[in-house]
Amino acid sequence: GAVVSQHPSWVICKSGTSVKIECRSLDFQATTMFWYRQFPKQSLMLMATSNEGSKATYEQGVEKDKFLINHASLTLSTLTVTSAHPEDSSFYICSARGVSGANVLTFGAGSRLTVL
Amino acid sequence: AQTVTQSQPEMSVQEAETVTLSCTYDTSESDYYLFWYKQPPSRQMILVIRQEAYKQQNATENRFSVNFQKAAKSFSLKISDSQLGDAAMYFCAYRRGNEKLTFGTGTRLTIIP
Numbered sequence: 675g676a677v678v679s680q681h682p683s684w685v686i687c688k689s690g691t692s693v694k695i696e697c698r699s700l701d702f703q704a705t706t707m708f709w710y711r712q713f714p715k716q717s718l719m720l721m722a723t724s725n726e727g728s729k730a731t732y733e734q735g736v737e738k739d740k741f742l743i744n745h746a747s748l749t750l751s752t753l754t755v756t757s758a759h760p761e762d763s764s765f766y767i768c769s770a771r772g773v774s775g776a777n778v779l780t781f782g783a784g785s786r787l788t789v790l
Numbered sequence: 791a792q793t794v795t796q797s798q799p800e801m802s803v804q805e806a807e808t809v810t811l812s813c814t815y816d817t818s819e820s821d822y823y824l825f826w827y828k829q830p831p832s833r834q835m836i837l838v839i840r841q842e843a844y845k846q847q848n849a850t851e852n853r854f855s856v857n858f859q860k861a862a863k864s865f866s867l868k869i870s871d872s873q874l875g876d877a878a879m880y881f882c883a884y885r886r887g888n889e890k891l892t893f894g895t896g897t898r899l900t901i902i903p
Contacts, residue, residue, distance in 0.1 A: 767835065
């Protein structure tokens with residue numbers, strides 16, 4: 675079945691630094707990838723939708739200059755948290771939709787970011 | 791805007807028993823998809839079951855089945871013969887076409903041995 679790999683699974687960084695999280699579709703081409711943020715004991719909140727080769731579409735309230743999303747190929751999307759602060763600490767999850775699998779999303783295992 | 795409501799923050803069931811998780815949603819669309827996802831302690835989101843709104847027949851996947859009431863905009867999940875591995879957060883989700891998924895707030899299911 676379709677597999678999405680997310681890396682790193684956890685990362686700790688100092689305040690003010692930038693962190694990049696990768697989301698890769700391993701056995702299918704992902705035309706669209708979604709990035710979610712999940713706070714403890716809460717639901718998944720969509721941050722942005724990225725389509726291969728075009729700019730990401732951000733949800734209302736999400737700072738696009740803070741959360742840079744790049745979807746340069748059909749198998750890779752990256753989320754960069756720039757100038758991270760403790761309030762950016764969260765669990766970030768990506769999901770991918772393949773060319774033919776329009777009705778099914780495959781989720782990565784998530785990345786836990788802790789900003790000190 | 792579409793909203794998904796899960797009114798049960800927590801549920802518990804005895805092992806081998808049956809439990810039903812509730813979900814209601816609000817939409818003006820007639821064609822859409824509904825999903826139940828499971829998020830175990832590993833945090834990996836796992837698709838449990840999905841339902842196309844145009845289908846009247848309720849979806850079933852082994853021990854998991856749904857009760858889809860389109861007019862009432864209700865989409866409950868029934869888990870039969872509950873197992874310890876079913877313990878997780880369960881999220882109901884809605885999607886129209888290829889648009890974004892909208893998740894409910896989740897129900898934490900505990901299985902009592």
